[in-house]
Amino acid sequence: MVQASAQSARVPGPGSRGSASSLTAPRNPNATFSGSHAAVALCADAAADPSGPLVGVIVGRGGTGKTAMLDALASIYSTAGATVHRDASAWPPPEDAVLLIDDARNLPDEVLLDLRRMVEAGRQRIVVATRPGPDLPHVDALAAALGRQRAPIVLGRLSRAEVTARVEGLCTGAGSAALAAFVYEQTAGTPKLVDALAAALCAAGLVPDGPGHAGWAPAKIPTSVLELLRLDLSALGPEPLSLLLALAVGAELNPQVLADVLNSEPASVEHAAEVARASGLLTETGALLPLARHALLTLAPPMRIQAMRTGWVTAVHRRGGSMLEHARALAGAGMTGPEVGAVLAAGAGEAPTPTEAVKLYAAAVQAGVPIASVAAKLGRASALVGDLNTALRLADVAISDANAPDRDVAVAVAATVLATRGMLSRTAQLYRWWANTTGEPPVLAVPALLGVGDLPGARAALEHGLLPAPTLSDGVETLLAEGVLESVTGTPSLALSLLARAAMLLEPAAERTLMPDTPAALAAIVALNCGEFDVAESVLSRAVAVRLGGEPAMSRYRLLQAWTAMQRGDLDAARALVASAGPGGGALEPREELTAAAIEVGLARREGDLGALTTAWQRARQAIVRHPVDLFALHAVGELAVAAARLQEESWIRPHLTEAWALLDRLGQPALWATPMHWYAVQAASLADRPADAESHIAVLETAAPSYPQAAVLAAAARSWMRVMAGQVDATEVEAAARRLHSIGHAWDASRLAGQAAVRTGDRQVMSALMSVARSLRPAAAGSVAVEAAGLDLPADTPTFPSPSRPGDSAPTSSSSSSSGVSLSEREREVAALLVTGLTYKEIGERLFISAKTVEHHVARMRQRLGAGSRGELFSQLRAALDNDA
Template sequence: MILLDEPTERLRAAIVTGELAPVRLAIVAPGGYGKTAVLEDLARAEGVRLVDDAHLLGEAELAELLRYLDDEQAGLVIAARPYPRPEGLSQVLGRLRGQIVLRPFDLARTAKFLGSEERAEAVYAETGGVPGLVRAAGELTLLRHELDQAGDDVVRFLLAAEAGMGPDLVHGQIEVAHATGLVAGDGRLLPIAARALRELIPRDRQTALRRQLVEMQLEREGPVLPLVRPLLGAGLTGTEIGAAFEAAAEEAAAEPALAAKLYEAAVKAGRRIGAQWAEAVARTGDFDEALRLADDVIATEGAPDRADAARVAATALAHRGQLARSAELFQWSDTGDSSCFAAIALTGTGRLEEAGESLEKCRAGGPPTLLSGAVSATARGVLESVTGQPAMALSTLVRAAEMLEPVSARLLLPDSPAALAALVALHSGEAVIAEPLLERAIETGTLVTRHRLLRAWIAMLRGDEEAASEGLRAAGDDLSPRDWLFAVGLRVGLARRASDLTALRRIWGQAREVVMRHPVDLFTFLPFGEFEVAAARLGERARLAPHLRQARQLLAALGNPPLWATALHWSGLHAAILDERPDEAAEHAGALAAGVGPYFEVMAEAAGCWLKVLSGDVEPEAVEAAARGLHGVGLCWDGARLAGQAAIRTSDRKAMVTLLDCARVLQGREPTVAPGPARLSDRERQVAELVLAGLTYKQIGDRLFISAKTVEHHVARMRHRIGAGSRSELLAELRAELEPDQGTI
């Protein structure tokens, strides 16, 4: 099938009908453009000599054509590729009067050729509309002859084009490569040609030619990654190919998994690589393998990269939750940045004096890069969080996070300034500052899972269970031990806040396991606090006691800094309340009064309110103020719970309604509507009265001649309609609904 554009079709018709005579034209086009098909069609024309593949003719044959053209009435249509161009062919073409121009198909002609509009767009994109390639799209082997005839120089050029290398890598082959029709006008290898290279050229020939290209590129000191990538898994050895794999791995820094494979190939090829390979593996999240590789280097006397290997091992250990051992390796590494990371780890494990010494080391020497400035500021901010003002510490860490953002994506970090800033913000009631930092860190691709979990933690404290659950799902299941600790803490916290005792019991097994595997450090107080409250709820506090004792010993070693102590005392307060230990609760409430500043005042006031509420002394205005204060520092669920529990414990109906409304508002729900029969049906009011009387579902069913399951259904509907967050809140709401409008009940 010949599908020509309109001008070319008119010219073809004029030749065939004899309207144009004598005919002396050339068809010069790359392979696959349909030159032979046009010549076969023109065979119907009278008095026209047709010559195909004129670029392959010898000088004698070309000389004979020149003599033929001496007759001015002689007709000739000659087809040739644009390269090669023998001198004799140039002379023949110079004696002709014009050219038949063959162009690639457009999309419409592609569809017509294929007889399918559905396939046309994909085939056009793959072939560039070159007719021969459109035909080969359904049968790739049609290109085998073209590739078999191409010499090694041409195939090398095509392989270089496939890798995106410029034409200067393979000198002098651009014309002949374009003449094959496999290369677009801009030098880009057409996708179908790339597929043909991979599938039709024998593997051994491909490997040999690619290796030659790599060696040529190494000599030019140009990038080798696109050329080396297809050689992975070929089992190549030798000094030069090993160096190429190593160079490609350095170029692939933004793709840790690929870099790790390239370093492994370089080692198998005979290169000695240690810390770089370990670092690439660590950046994939495989901390076990990274530790093994790094440890091999550290144990090798005289290895030039032992300090770097120690840094990698220390970083991997930080992700595994082994912060004390991580600090030792950072100290041993003894570089400027490692000293900064050591200061952070030492602070986190209660070794304050050593942390100060490491901080002094990290300030000395080395170029003032963004990394060095950011990690130095991070270490200083963490130390300030223990020894100085929380606001100053947070400000320092925020600046460090912003400083590191432009370069963070390619770094192997034990922790990020954004994550540490978020922790300080959460411990000081400034979650609103933490969120944008975490968002930007996620966008840059830095420690994405850690930042997602911390963002989910903020959502949980705010009472947004849906966002917290979504963040937990987004973090996935392939977690480092440190991330697993926070993920389990989130699951425990969400189950507790939903009053889902079944889910809490189910997740408690994981909580026990993660607590056994992850030592307590300063940066883990949030999940350990959740575990403490859950343990009290489940009667399991004794299991957690040794770990909580470690946490409090750590605080004591750091001088009991209020910023970090407050969260632990807050969870301890609630654990003591659940465990019915008023003396212990009072002790925690007293400790919460030690901090100075608005946040600590809010926490102390709330703790005092809790103690009064538990003793039956409910002051509605004070409770509401404390609850709203908790809401203001990001503890929205805690604020709503305080108001709700106070409502349950007051005998003043008006105070009950007010506090329930406060709890609902703090949970982001509508205040209670005016009480009356409109909210409950008659049957529901009967059920509600018996629920308030303390009867079981079975007893209520027996009274009302319905099943216990039906009673349960009625209670669930009432809870949903009223919007109660828990059973205790439901009971308080039902009392407000059913009791007469009096000052007390």
């Protein structure tokens, strides 16, 4: 008699029936019956007493090890000398035989009845295996009789950890974890398939070559595994096999839909699904095993697959409802036909991202959908992913076809692309044409019409257009139109509020929004005009975070963030943001290119780098040629006007300035938009030494001051600036003007005003006080402390000197006394006064309108004449020399 414990009873492997046995995986001596303790206990009982009673029923889906367990029992009894009977076709069995019967569901009714009578009559050694499935009375009665004597042994799927252990037993190596993960995903832990797939992959060398390999998959599935599945599939019968094929091509497990696809009745479909579940090729939740799907699509005749797909598509299209999942299943399948195209197009309209929408619309066109019928929506999706050339081409197709659907969408697409490419006047013209064609001026036209100076047209579009339903998009368009119109005709603070609310309202549909300019971008521009730099930064940061307006808007936001940083004096941040603005490293569209070029010019001007300014100016000249002046580009035009005055290139910018002033005149010189331009004009006139021109712009600012606080601040700063440039330095006036300028966000201009006043006064005490003001107003990010805190290197020409002295500081050290007889020239005194504040050579050069190299030359000469042996000593001596000169 063979003795065995529960721990020692092992399964040679999952095994299989009939001719399939030669195709299964090599038997694994370490594998248990799907981890079933009851199965191990049954084998242990048989091994402990082969002549004793043993009655039981084994229940499990296909591939869970029922046959393997019967094989193990047969081996135990045969070794003990007992007669084992397993062939139900040779009936009746010998009286003393141990009955080990597989596949009870396939037995004739008379055999099932005999087995039940034997159990009820007290037959001592009988074990029957069966699959769960649709009700069969005789099978159920036999299972019940067996179950009354011993609880049924249920075999199931292996867990992920059990699959890992099983695969590692079959295939050792560094890549076994990735192999186990793939095997589990393909088989859902079906033991027979786990062993077969893992062993076949190992035998073929199709395994990972090391650890890691997340998401690894082999180059192919071995033929032996496919042949094993072919036998299992053919054993199912026609209806379950057809059902599995329908699922493989993408159909969902819905009896009503599948009944249409299979030309059957829902009840028959449900019966076939139960049979398929019992086979183990469908999971308990009705999902088809990925390995089974691969086998079905590989082994089934292509024509049958195509016919099944066609039937499925026809059924789902007829039933209606959501098409997204069906479209995903069809994409890339190579199918054509009206129903296929209709499902793909409908699914594209439901796609959660523009990228997926482009893919599904393109598949619909390949399936035979006329391009004109989806051109507008495909163009919209293409624009949202940044493919503006395709978007414009498709929009033109729809606009040109009077019978094309969604022409309003096509107009919006074309309007957006034209605006992005600097052709806002063409955008406005397109909207006017659409209004004439439909009789309804679109509300979204208002910003474009105002952008080109058409105030009457903008008012008409807002006041006389058809009131839309209060949907999300229409609510945003109305707020946007009202906000931009308010910025021209009303209160700046209300305009900013309306635009900020529009941007926030649009966030739920952020990436699916397409507009010539988004409310976030327009809110930021209005905020800059109002001096509300914190609001501009907040709106832009939020828009970037939610990707408001899709890919085309991202460069716009980055550049407006860069402009905000530059205006505040954070030049390093501005430079970094400009560098990040290009879409995937590609070229900027003309609107963004003009902004980027103007920022590059502005950075070079603020750093006093004449060489960089000259280079940037060449880029700017090309950019402005490609971009006509519009309301929303005035900051760029103004910055270029100042640079042109610095470089004596005013003739180049003059036509654009003329166009800008004419545009503002058409809009009635709105203070919000005109004030920044007058401020730029004052700076340009100052650089060109035309005080009369500056005076006319200052007068306009002073006229607007009572109703617009921003104008009042800029007017006072401009007035103070012109007096300083004339050598009339009133320290109290300068400090007040500079601090007010700083309060509205113009930190760099504020520091520059105080610094210029300091170097133009002959009073040493006043100079020192104004230098302190300039230093305090200087943007923190531009100073050495902020640069060091950020972990960045200082510019090469940054003098690492101690802080400047202030009234009340201790007297200079004795080393400075030698400077008492040294007299500084006027230019050297200006350089020295700025140097002791800690400014870099570039910053000093910018303030004095000389190059950084010239500043370095002055410093070297002073150091040589003073005999300073260190920078600290030079500082002390310069302070003493400045005191003597004062």
